[in-house]
Amino acid sequence: MANPVKDPLTGAETTGHVWDETLQEFNNPLPRWWLWTFYGTIIFAIVYWIMYPAWPMFGSYTKGIGNNITYKTDAGEEKSTHWNMRALLAHDMQNGEEAIKQQEYLAKVGAASYEQIAQDPDMSSFVRSYGVGMFGDNCAACHQSGGQGVVGQYPNLVDDDWLWGGDTASIETTIRGGRLGYMPAYKSTLNEDQLNQVANYVLSLSGEVADAAAAAEGQKIFQGEAGGCYMCHTKEGTGMHAQGSANLTDKIWTIANLPAAEAPEAKLAAVKAVINNGVQRKMPVFGAEGRNLSDTEIKVLAAYLQQMSGGAQAAQ
Amino acid sequence: MFKHESIETNSGMLIVLTLVAISIGGLVEIVPLHYINETVEDVKDPATGFEVVRPYTPLEQRGRDLYIREGCYTCHSQMIRPFRDEDLRYGHYSLAAESKYDHPFQWGSKRTGPDLARVGGKYSNEWQVQHLTAPRSVVPESIMPNYPWLQATTLDTSDLQGRMIALKRVGVPYSQTKVEYEANVARFGEEVAKTLDINQAENNLMAQAQAGNYDGNPSNVSEMDALVAYLQVLGTMVDFKQFDEDHFIQFR
Numbered sequence: 001m002a003n004p005v006k007d008p009l010t011g012a013e014t015t016g017h018v019w020d021e022t023l024q025e026f027n028n029p030l031p032r033w034w035l036w037t038f039y040g041t042i043i044f045a046i047v048y049w050i051m052y053p054a055w056p057m058f059g060s061y062t063k064g065i066g067n068n069i070t071y072k073t074d075a076g077e078e079k080s081t082h083w084n085m086r087a088l089l090a091h092d093m094q095n096g097e098e099a100i101k102q103q104e105y106l107a108k109v110g111a112a113s114y115e116q117i118a119q120d121p122d123m124s125s126f127v128r129s130y131g132v133g134m135f136g137d138n139c140a141a142c143h144q145s146g147g148q149g150v151v152g153q154y155p156n157l158v159d160d161d162w163l164w165g166g167d168t169a170s171i172e173t174t175i176r177g178g179r180l181g182y183m184p185a186y187k188s189t190l191n192e193d194q195l196n197q198v199a200n201y202v203l204s205l206s207g208e209v210a211d212a213a214a215a216a217e218g219q220k221i222f223q224g225e226a227g228g229c230y231m232c233h234t235k236e237g238t239g240m241h242a243q244g245s246a247n248l249t250d251k252i253w254t255i256a257n258l259p260a261a262e263a264p265e266a267k268l269a270a271v272k273a274v275i276n277n278g279v280q281r282k283m284p285v286f287g288a289e290g291r292n293l294s295d296t297e298i299k300v301l302a303a304y305l306q307q308m309s310g311g312a313q314a315a316q
Numbered sequence: 317m318f319k320h321e322s323i324e325t326n327s328g329m330l331i332v333l334t335l336v337a338i339s340i341g342g343l344v345e346i347v348p349l350h351y352i353n354e355t356v357e358d359v360k361d362p363a364t365g366f367e368v369v370r371p372y373t374p375l376e377q378r379g380r381d382l383y384i385r386e387g388c389y390t391c392h393s394q395m396i397r398p399f400r401d402e403d404l405r406y407g408h409y410s411l412a413a414e415s416k417y418d419h420p421f422q423w424g425s426k427r428t429g430p431d432l433a434r435v436g437g438k439y440s441n442e443w444q445v446q447h448l449t450a451p452r453s454v455v456p457e458s459i460m461p462n463y464p465w466l467q468a469t470t471l472d473t474s475d476l477q478g479r480m481i482a483l484k485r486v487g488v489p490y491s492q493t494k495v496e497y498e499a500n501v502a503r504f505g506e507e508v509a510k511t512l513d514i515n516q517a518e519n520n521l522m523a524q525a526q527a528g529n530y531d532g533n534p535s536n537v538s539e540m541d542a543l544v545a546y547l548q549v550l551g552t553m554v555d556f557k558q559f560d561e562d563h564f565i566q567f568r
Contacts, residue, residue, distance in 0.1 A: 053568075056348030073562035084568035089398040089409070090561055099400060137405055141455060142443055150454060153446070282440040290437055292407075292557065 052083055105130070109303070110296035114168045117303050124307070131304025134297060138286060147308050151257045153281070158309050161252040165241035166309070171302040176287035181244050185278030186227070194221055198229070199272040205237045205248045209264040255279055357413045357567045359554055366505040369553045371417040371488045372546070373511040374476055374521040375528075379546025381479070382539055383422070386463060393424030394433040394550065407434040408556045411564065417488050429460060434551030441530045444544045466540040467531055473518060480514045490514050 005016040007024055017025040049055060052064040063082035070080045071090040081087050093099050105126045109117060117123045136145060142154040149156035155163055163181070164174050186195065194217075201218025204210035221227040223235050230237075232245035239247040246254055253259065256270040286293045293301070323329055349355050361368050372380060383389070396402050398409040410433050415421045439447070446453060449467060451460040484490045490512050491497040500509035511520050525537040530544035 056344065056352060058351070060352060060354070061348070071565070074560040075562070077562075079562065079565075081565065084565070085398045086409070086565045086568050089400065089403065090565060092400050093403070096400065133404075138438075141439055141447075144454075144456070153442075153454070280442075282442060284437060284440050288557070 102130070106296050106300070109300060114299075114303055114306065118306070127300055127303045128307060131300050131307070134293075134301050135304055135308075138291065138293070139301070142283075147305075149254070151253065151259060152255055155254050156252075157305055159252055160309065161247060161250060161254075162241065163239070163244045163246060163254065168302050168306065170241060171305055172298055174283065175293070175298050175301055176285070178285035178290065179244060179281075179283040181279055181281035181283075183232070183245075183274075183279035185276065187276045190221070190227065190275070194218075194226070195272055195275055196268070198222055198227055198275055199268050202237070202248050202271050202275075203267060206251055208258075208267055210268075354567045355412055356416055357411050357564055359411065359413045359559075362558055364505060366508070367503055368555070369411075369413045369416060370504050370508045371483075371490060371512055372549070373524055374473075374480065374517045375524045375542050376546045376549050377479065377483070378471060378473070378476070378521070379542035379544070380418075380422075382466070382543045383546060386543075388432075389422050389424050391426065391428035391460070392430065392432045393427050394421075394431065395423040396431055396433045402431075406431050407551070408554075410551075411554065414551070414554060417483075419483060419486050419488065432547070432550055436548045436550040436552035441528070441544055441548065442532060444547055445531050445540055448540065448543065466543055467533070467538050469539045471525075471537045471539050471542050473521060473537075476517045476521065477514050480517055484514070 004013045004027070006012065007014050007026065013027045015025045015027050049062070050064070051066050053061055054064065055062045065082075067083045068080045069083055069087040069091050070078060071087050072078055072094055105123070109123055109127065112120070112123060117127060135147070139147075139157075143149050143157050144154070147157040160166070162170070164170055164179055186198075190198065197214045197218035198221050199218070200210040200214040201216075201222050204212075204215040204218075222229040222233075222237070232243045233239050233248055234245075237248040239245040256267075256274045258267050258270055261267045261270050284290055286298065323333060359368050360366065371377075394410070394415070396406045396408070396410045403409060410423075414433075415423065443454065445467065447455065447460075448463045450462050450464070451458040480488075480490045481492070484492070489496070489500060489503070491500050491509070492514050497509060497513055500512050503509075504512070510516065511524075513520070522537065524545065525541045526534065528541070528545055528548075530542075530548070531538050531540035
């Protein structure tokens with residue numbers, strides 16, 4: 001670099017690299033705007049080092065000065081600390097504009113009755129917008145995003161049939177504590193004929209095509225000690241909310257996939273399979289022992305479910 | 317005057333100086349973390365004084381191996397960042413302590429699927445089995461692949477102890493000797509210490525699979541058992557109700 005090569009035409013310094021006889025690489029100085037921006041970033045970095053946690057030291061690190069964050073501990077004590085993401089999050093949750101708005105609404109909903117929520121357009125729309133996120137995150141994986149469930153596995157939440165009760169108190173209990181849906185398998189208790197008879201009887205309860213003679217025999221098993229079905233499903237077959245046992249007299253099927261079966265034989269087979277294998281379903285706990293949703297969040301979900309399933313009337 | 321050409325035209329010097337510049341990044345940003353006490357939070361049960369974050373049980377650890385084998389980490393992260401939206405969606409932000417026994421950690425960098433750091437207990441075992449076997453049967457809009465072989469394949473436990481010894485060498489406190497076992501009893505409590513005993517690994521794995529019956533088939537310990545056991549423990553070790561939020565802020 002002692003004798004820089006110059007381009008004879010322009011007088012500009014070149015690197016000395018030449019291609020195709022005349023194509024040269026000029027060694028022009030960096031553009032001024034670029035150079036000053038570069039120096040600017042260096043100055044920015046130094047300011048950043050001073051203000052924010054940056055350099056590791058022995059056993060600790062520089063904590064930054066001039067931008068402390070104030071937050072409240074759970075115990076209610078006000079604290080101030082050097083800038084860090086965790087304190088910033090606590091601060092945002094306690095003081096952020098959106099967070100405060102959300103908390104005000106949550107407090108309002110938490111204190112209101114379900115009737116008040118349903119009648120207040122403000123609270124209703126809050127429940128709708130907050131509930132859709134909560135439902136999507138906590139419920140939709142099983143009950144599907146529309147709440148329609150999966151026949152055979154997860155109950156439909158948008159019809160007016162409720163296994164464990166559709167009043168808001170029952171829905172709250174279900175969400176908070178989870179549920180264990182259990183029906184014993186009858187394959188070792190009843191023989192093939194008896195299974196057919198009970199299945200025919202169950203179909204006849206909701207007006208499906210069934211063999212009348214077999215159904216009459218099935219009724220005896222259903223209502224007698226041989227099957228003992230009545231203990232959970234009641235003598236009339238209407239089910240009990242306390243047991244989570246299905247109402248067999250309506251047209252709604254939650255386990256046996258009758259909607260998918262067209263021929264009477266297929267329907268019979270579907271019902272028989274359920275009696276044969278029993279039912280074991282589990283809804284997880286969303287209260288303090290499980291997912292730890294707060295009482296207010298559970299309330300929002302219950303109110304949201306009411307809206308989904310067609311309003312307060314349908315849920316009763 | 318010093319000119320950058322003098323470095324750029326001397327390749328030996330350029331290599332040396334590049335290495336220096338890069339290693340400063342590592343030496344200054346990473347190495348000191350190992351010497352700063354606040355990096356990994358101290359999370360002890362206020363009632364018993366035992367550490368609440370424990371190494372995985374043999375069954376969970378095998379599940380974790382499968383999680384890595386199947387490449388779950390390419391679409392799922394395990395790192396809830398301290399932002400309001402993540403807090404609202406996934407729950408409490410991840411602590412450094414929660415992945416201190418992960419080798420390698422599964423924080424991930426890409427969320428094609430949701431974050432799994434707190435998926436434990438969120439869904440039932442049955443759901444997990446159904447979803448892993450055929451995701452679209454429960455989540456129609458899902459693009460996750462099917463993993464039907466998990467339930468059909470018996471879990472290979474032949475090298476279980478070897479795997480645990482390997483983890484022990486990189487610092488996971490599994491115990492082999494009486495002294496190490498006693499140290500674990502003091503640290504995690506007797507119940508947990510028993511599950512960390514390498515000599516009992518096969519028995520512990522079988523017992524947990526039998527008691528948990530994760531895949532719904534008690535006659536066989538399948539890969540599904542292990543993976544679901546692992547998923548169900550994710551993010552559940554720290555009970556955040558026991559701690560004032562301030563406790564974790566003080567570590568930063």
